[in-house]
Amino acid sequence: MDYIDPHIHMVSRTTDDYATLARMGCVAMSEPAFWAGYDRGSVDGFRDYFRQLTETEPARAAQYGIQHYTWLCINAKEAENVELSREVIKMIPEFLQRPNVLGIGEIGLNKNTKNEATIFAEHVDLAVTHQELILIHTPHLEDKYQGTRMILDMLCDDSRVTPDRVLVDHVEEHTIKEVLDRGFWAGMTLYPVTKCTPQRAVDMIEMTGGERLMANSAGDWGPSKPTAVPDLIFEMRRRGLSESLIKKVVYDNPLEFFGKSKRFKFQPRQ
Amino acid sequence: MPAPQTADEIVADKFLEVRAKLLEIAATLDRVDRASADSSLSDEAAHRRDALQKGIEIIASEGSDRAARLQMLYSREYQPGWRETFGMKSS
Numbered sequence: 001m002d003y004i005d006p007h008i009h010m011v012s013r014t015t016d017d018y019a020t021l022a023r024m025g026c027v028a029m030s031e032p033a034f035w036a037g038y039d040r041g042s043v044d045g046f047r048d049y050f051r052q053l054t055e056t057e058p059a060r061a062a063q064y065g066i067q068h069y070t071w072l073c074i075n076a077k078e079a080e081n082v083e084l085s086r087e088v089i090k091m092i093p094e095f096l097q098r099p100n101v102l103g104i105g106e107i108g109l110n111k112n113t114k115n116e117a118t119i120f121a122e123h124v125d126l127a128v129t130h131q132e133l134i135l136i137h138t139p140h141l142e143d144k145y146q147g148t149r150m151i152l153d154m155l156c157d158d159s160r161v162t163p164d165r166v167l168v169d170h171v172e173e174h175t176i177k178e179v180l181d182r183g184f185w186a187g188m189t190l191y192p193v194t195k196c197t198p199q200r201a202v203d204m205i206e207m208t209g210g211e212r213l214m215a216n217s218a219g220d221w222g223p224s225k226p227t228a229v230p231d232l233i234f235e236m237r238r239r240g241l242s243e244s245l246i247k248k249v250v251y252d253n254p255l256e257f258f259g260k261s262k263r264f265k266f267q268p269r270q
Numbered sequence: 271m272p273a274p275q276t277a278d279e280i281v282a283d284k285f286l287e288v289r290a291k292l293l294e295i296a297a298t299l300d301r302v303d304r305a306s307a308d309s310s311l312s313d314e315a316a317h318r319r320d321a322l323q324k325g326i327e328i329i330a331s332e333g334s335d336r337a338a339r340l341q342m343l344y345s346r347e348y349q350p351g352w353r354e355t356f357g358m359k360s361s
């Protein structure tokens with residue numbers, strides 16, 4: 001089955017991974033800007049990273065027939081450095097018109113601090129000013145519930161934000177309902193250890209019906225599995241869920257959400 | 271929307287897997303007990319051990335939202351007044 005991985009960090013993956021994903025049916029992906037594993041020292045570090053996301057990765061993906069899209073921001077971890085964050089936010093518009101950019105992301109909170117919240121709100125302002133979509137990272141483990149509530153507070157505070165132009169990622173059992181009830185899109189991240197298994201993700205699909213819901217691998221440089229979305233497809237089939245529901249979650253929903261960006265020019269396989 | 275699998279099928283399908291997970295938990299708690307036979311747990315470890323106990327109680331309880339309640343047990347509390355604490359205004 002053709003599928004889309006809406007959240008994967010291919011800068012951290014090998015070309016062999018592109019080949020494997022293509023063989024498993026991945027036809028498109030979106031790559032949010034994130035933490036490289038170390039704090040970058042200057043705005044030029046981010047400028048180079050954004051070139052990698054808008055030039056190198058789409059070309060690498062295209063060799064395997066995968067359409068690569070991306071999101072730009074300074075991630076929540078490095079947002080602790082407010083001065084650098086503001087320089088990056090000021091520089092982002094240089095890249096916003098590049099053909100594979102879908103919007104601003106993944107912005108969010110990490111340890112739910114004041115600096116993170118300040119920079120989050122400034123990213124949201126950048127996104128609404130430029131009429132861009134938003135992709136959100138919610139914190140991990142014990143910080144997730146509190147951070148998700150804070151993020152929803154800030155989004156709902158800003159009357160310019162349209163919930164159906166925002167994807168809130170890494171939802172789990174205790175955060176999914178509020179995200180969907182308030183009209184946002186939700187992403188479940190299938191990650192070994194800190195996040196969610198394919199089995200629990202399918203439980204959430206069954207409980208919510210799959211409306212405005214997507215699943216991603218968030219494959220990156222840490223323990224993660226880039227082929228996690230095919231694992232979810234397999235689990236849904238094993239449980240006897242319909243092909244139309246599977247397709248909705250792994251293909252139709254990402255297409256509908258990304259399609260809200262005028263730069264999303266996806267070509268389905270013929 | 272209900273899952274097409276029946277409850278009987280799910281139990282049959284998952285019995286060995288859940289049994290193995292329960293054994294893993296039991297053996298881990300036994301290991302903690304053996305290792306702490308001569309010395310008591312530190313405050314932090316005792317707190318975490320207690321959190322595991324509370325989690326086990328949630329699993330053993332009735333209701334259809336055990337996973338969500340377990341998540342909440344291991345979550346920091348949300349403070350509705352966080353913006354005032356941070357000196358941030360809500361628009």
Ligand SMILES: [Zn+2]
Nearest residue numbers: 032034106218
């Ligand atoms: Zn990510």
